[in-house]
Amino acid sequence: KRMSQEAVTRSFFSLYEVDFDNPLGSGAYGDVYLCRDRATGEKYALKKIPKEYTQNAEFQREMNALLHLRANGGHPNICMLKANFDEEDDYLLVFDLVDGGEMFYHLIQHGAYSEADASRLVRQVASALDFCHGIGVVHADLKPENIMLRNYLLQKNRADFMVKLIDFGCSEVLSHPEEHSGTRLPSRKLTHADGATTAYCPPEAFDNDSIDIDPSVDMWALGVIIFTMLLGRHPFDLDCDATDEEIGRRIKEQRRPPLKDCPFDVEISDSAIDLLTRLMEPDPKKRMTAYEMLHHPWVTGETAREEVIE
Ligand code: ADP
Numbered sequence: 001k002r003m004s005q006e007a008v009t010r011s012f013f014s015l016y017e018v019d020f021d022n023p024l025g026s027g028a029y030g031d032v033y034l035c036r037d038r039a040t041g042e043k044y045a046l047k048k049i050p051k052e053y054t055q056n057a058e059f060q061r062e063m064n065a066l067l068h069l070r071a072n073g074g075h076p077n078i079c080m081l082k083a084n085f086d087e088e089d090d091y092l093l094v095f096d097l098v099d100g101g102e103m104f105y106h107l108i109q110h111g112a113y114s115e116a117d118a119s120r121l122v123r124q125v126a127s128a129l130d131f132c133h134g135i136g137v138v139h140a141d142l143k144p145e146n147i148m149l150r151n152y153l154l155q156k157n158r159a160d161f162m163v164k165l166i167d168f169g170c171s172e173v174l175s176h177p178e179e180h181s182g183t184r185l186p187s188r189k190l191t192h193a194d195g196a197t198t199a200y201c202p203p204e205a206f207d208n209d210s211i212d213i214d215p216s217v218d219m220w221a222l223g224v225i226i227f228t229m230l231l232g233r234h235p236f237d238l239d240c241d242a243t244d245e246e247i248g249r250r251i252k253e254q255r256r257p258p259l260k261d262c263p264f265d266v267e268i269s270d271s272a273i274d275l276l277t278r279l280m281e282p283d284p285k286k287r288m289t290a291y292e293m294l295h296h297p298w299v300t301g302e303t304a305r306e307e308v309i310e
């Protein structure tokens with residue numbers, strides 16, 4: 001009798017040990033730590049959320065999306081929630097460990113890579129989004145910091161890496177995922193204040209006070225990310241010195257460098273230009289979907305160039 005009682009109340013710390021000295025990263029509520037399952041030795045990432053934050057909309061959104069993703073079987077390119085614990089002072093989320101760090105900073109730092117490398121990476125992100133959108137989850141904060149890499153061996157073996165999407169703190173679970181076009185959701189303001197990052201918000205976010213959170217939001221953000229990967233600069237913040245306000249204005253007014261004969265001396269393939277044009281489409285209804293994207297020749301790898309981008 002006593003044992004079964006214990007099993008129910010067994011605390012996180014009796015099951016896992018945590019390295020609090022070297023955080024893996026830091027988030028809005030606190031740090032993310034490496035932890036180890038005492039029984040199996042397996043390593044995981046622990047996100048520790050102080051109780052005072054658990055009433056926040058952001059936390060509720062994150063939990064909602066994580067449980068929905070798990071209930072639908074998860075996806076290899078999404079960092080899945082393994083367990084959650086309601087402790088005295090904190091809420092503890094145990095995730096798959098992603099040991100390769102955040103993606104594009106690696107890519108950009110390590111310099112040389114080809115369109116074909118970028119295409120392999122982008123394909124995995126598109127696949128994760130196709131799964132999310134299919135079950136009605138919009139990430140709504142897609143950006144380089146939230147795309148992690150596992151087995152980061154791009155230098156040695158270009159094919160051997162795996163993308164893992166993290167941070168569903170801004171995401172929305174749509175009640176009718178089958179009705180992907182048209183209006184359905186109570187609007188929510190998609191701005192920096194709401195958690196989403198201005199530099200990756202689509203133009204419609206700046207037209208009105210609020211927009212319907214819709215899968216097309218993620219597709220725009222992915223377009224901006226691919227632009228940055230291929231051309232080496234953020235399309236709406238070329239020198240990394242613009243204010244959020246200025247970036248917002250540029251996005252709304254579509255003020256970005258042209259893709260063909262762009263001013264900073266990088267030439268990308270016509271196929272990459274075609275893909276970017278369809279993703280960075282100002283009209284959300286005409287914007288390419290994740291499903292369509294998976295069939296684009298640049299994304300399948302047919303047309304992505306093998307030579308290294310300078
Ligand atoms: P927030 O919602 O507060 O932004 P994130 O979920 O983005 O928190 O996590 C914050 C940081 O912690 C990430 O940017 C990343 O560096 C690190 N991190 C998060 N999840 C993992 C993981 N599963 N494995 C390794 N590091 C992680």
Ligand code: MG
Pocket residue numbers: 027145146167
């Ligand atoms: Mg984050």
